[in-house]
Amino acid sequence: MTGFAFRSITAAQTRPGQWRRLSDEWSADRQAFRGASWRKAMMWIFLLSDTFVFGCFLLSYMTVRMSTTLPWPNPSKVFALEIGGTELPLILIAIMTFVLISSSGTMAMAVAYGYRQERVKTALLMLATALLGAMFVGMQAFEWTKLIHEGVRPWGNPWGADQFGSTFFMITGFHGTHVTIGVIALLVIARKVWRGDFDTGRRGFFTSQRGRYENVEIAGLYWHFVDLVWVFIFALFYLW
C-alpha cells in the first residue's frame, strides 16, 4: 500500500512527479505538514474554521442588505467626521485601518526577533502590537459611541434600513472581540517572553507544557488573520 499515487492521471505522465510528489508527501510516513508543530497546525485549522464564521457573517450581511426593503444608509456620510470645519468621509475608519495594518508590521517584526531569541526586542514589539490593537479597539468604541449618540441602534437608525445598525454592531462587535482576545493573548505571551519563560522552559500555568518562541509566531498567525478579516469588513461594509 505504500506505492500510492495517481498513476492513471495523464498530467502526471507529462509532468513527471508533480501529482506523485504531492500525494506521496501527504500520505507519507510522517507529519502531513512538515515543519509545522502541532500547535501551529492547530492554529491554522482553527483559523480555517473561523474563516467560515466570518464568511457566514459577511454573506448574511450582504444578503440582508440586498433583501431589505428600505434604502441602505450611505456609509461615506454615516462614517464621516467633521474636522476643522470640513467633513471628511471615512476618516476614522481610514485611521483605524492604518493602525491595524501597522500592527501587523510590528507583529511580523516581533516574530522575526522571536526566532533570533532576542527576548527584549520581541517583548517590546509585541507590546507595541498590543498597544496598536488596543488603539484600534478604542477608536471602535469611539465610533460606536458616536453612532449611538446619533441614534443608531441594533433595531433601527434615522437614515434607512434597520439592518444597517444590526449588521454594523454585530460584525464590528464580533471582529472587535477577536481583536480584544488577540490583545490579551499578546500581553500574556509578551509577559512570558519578557520573563524569559521560553528560554528557561518554564511550564505554563494551565497546560503545564513548556512554551517556545514559536508561540509568538502562532499568536502572530491569529493577529494577521484578524487584520485580514478587517480588510474584508472594510471593503464590504464601509466601501460598498
Place this chain on the structure above:
Amino acid sequence: MADAQFGSAAPLPQGGIDDVELYHPHSWLTKYVFSQDAKIIAIQYSMTAMAIGLVALVLSWLVRLQLGFPGLVSFIGPKEYYQLITMHGMIMVIYLLTALFLGGFGNYLIPLMLGARDMVFPYVNMLSYWIYLLAVLVLVASFFAPGGPTGAGWTLYPPQAILSGTPGQEWGIVLMLLSLILFIIGFTMGGVNYVVTVLQARAPGMTLMRMPLTIWGIFTATILALLAFPALFVGAVMMLLDRLLGTSFFMPAIIEAGQRLRYGGGSPILFQHLFWFFGHPEVYIVALPAFGIVSDLISTHARKNIFGYRMMVWAIVAIGALSFVVWAHHMYVSGMNPYFGFFFATTTLVIAIPTAIKVYNWVLTLWRGDIHLTLPMLFAIAFIVTFLNGGLTGLFLGNVVVDVPLSDTMFVVAHFHMVMGVAPILVIFGGIYHWYPKVTGRMLDERLGQLHFWATFLGAYAIFFPMHYLGLMGVPRRYFDIEGLSFATPSVATLNAFVSVVAFLVGAAQIAFLFNLAHSLRHGAPAGGNPWRATTLEWQTPQTPPPHGNWGPALPVVYRWAYDYSVPGAAQDFIPQNQPDIRPDRSPGPVAAPA
C-alpha cells in the same frame, strides 16, 4: 512532576514524528474528573451523550403516546407536543449522535488507532468536554424555565421560532440558541484536536493510506463539522439578537394578533440557508464515522480484508466534499429558482455514486468471508440494510418533483430516521459491543446483547417502515392530531397505534443494553488484549485497558495496512499492523494469542 522521556527508544523515520511530553495527573480529581487523557474524556463524552440521549428517548415515547393514542393522556397538548418533537430531534442529532461519534469514539479511537499517546493538545480537549457538558446543562435547564423548552421544531425556522405563538418563546428558544453556541465552541476545541492528531501525530509507519477506515470517517466528519458548524453558529447568534435585541435579520414585517410587530425587512430564507449549510453536512458528520466504523467491524468479523480500501477512502472524501453543495434540497418548498432546484437535485443524486460504492464494497467484503455472527457483525449487517433502505428513499426526496408532494409528510420522517437515526445508532451499538472489551477489559454479555440486537433491529424496522406508507397517504409530520382529516382512514390510526406499541418495546429493550454495560463492568468475562483477533493498533496495546500514555516506553511502528485478515501463509488469520513479518517468530511486540 516527572518528565516522561518516551521518545529516545522509538525509531523515528525521516520527517520526524515527535513523541510527546504527557501531562501526568497528580490527584484523583485531575485523573478522573478534570482528566486530560483522551480515553477518560471519551468516556465522559459518551456517558453524557447517552444520558441526554435517554432523555430524548423518553421524549420520543411521549410523542408516540400522543400519535398512537390521541387524547389518552391529558398532559400532552399541542404546545407540549411541539416541545417534545423539537427537543427529541435536537438532542438526538446534535447532543447524542454528533457528540458520541466525534467526542466519544473520536477521542477514544484516534490516538489508539494511530499509535499516538494522546490528542495533541490535551488541555483544550478537556475544555471541549466541559463546555459540551455546560451546553447540555443549558439545554436541560430549558425544561425547567418558565414556558418550557422551545417548540419551534428542530430546524428552529424563523419567524415562528421567536414569535409568541410558539411554545418556549420566553426562555426556551434563548436557552436553545445559547446551548447550540456553547456546543459549537466546545466542539471546535475538540475538532481541531482530532484533525491535527490525525495529520501530525501518527505513529511511525502509519501513512494516511494505512489508517483504518474508522479514522478516515471520523477525520473527514470532523473537517465537515469544523466548516459547517460556523453557519449554525452565525445563524444562532443572529436569531438570538433578533429575539433579545429586536434586530430583524430573519424577521420580515409581521402582523401578530392585529398588531404590527417592530420587526421588518429581514430574510427568513437566509436562516434556512445558514441552517441547512450546516444541516446537510451534519447528516454526514453523523454518517461518515458510522461508515468508517462499520467497515472495520465488517472486515474484522468477516476475517477478510476490506474490499476496495482506496475507493472506500475516496468515497468518504467525495461524500464529504459533495455534502457542502446539496443543502438547498431541504428547501425545495421554500420558494427557489427552478434552476437552483435542478442544480441541487443533481448534486444530491450524484452523492448516490460514492455511497453506492461503499455499500457494494461492504457487501463484497462479506462475500465469501468467514462471517462470525458476533454482536458487532449483527449490528453492522443491520446497518447496511437500514442504511440502504434510507438511502433509497433519499433518491425519492432528492428529486424536486417527487419531493414537493412528499414534503413535510411522515415519509420524510421515515427517511431521515432510517438513514441518520437508526442506521448510525446501530453502528454506535455495534461499536460499543466491539470496543467495550478494550475500554473495560471485559466482554459484554452475549445473550443480553442478542436480545438487545433483535429487539432494536426488528423493532426499528417495525417503527419506521410503516411510516413510509403513512407518508404516501399524505399524513403530515409535526401534526399534533390528524383526527377528522379526510385522508386519515381508520387504518392510519391502527398503524399509528402499532408503531407506538413497538416504539415502547424498543425503548424498553435499551434497558437490557444499559444493564449489560453496567453489569459486565464487573461480571463480564475477561476479554484479554485482543478478543476479536483484530489487526488495528488499539488491540495491540501492552495493557488492557490501555494506561495513560497508551504504549509504554516506545511508540508502535506500523508496517502494514489495517486489513491483513486471512493472509495466505501467515501463522494466524490476522496480522497486526505493527508486525513486520508474516512469520510469527519475527513479531516485535506483544501480540495477543487468539481468544
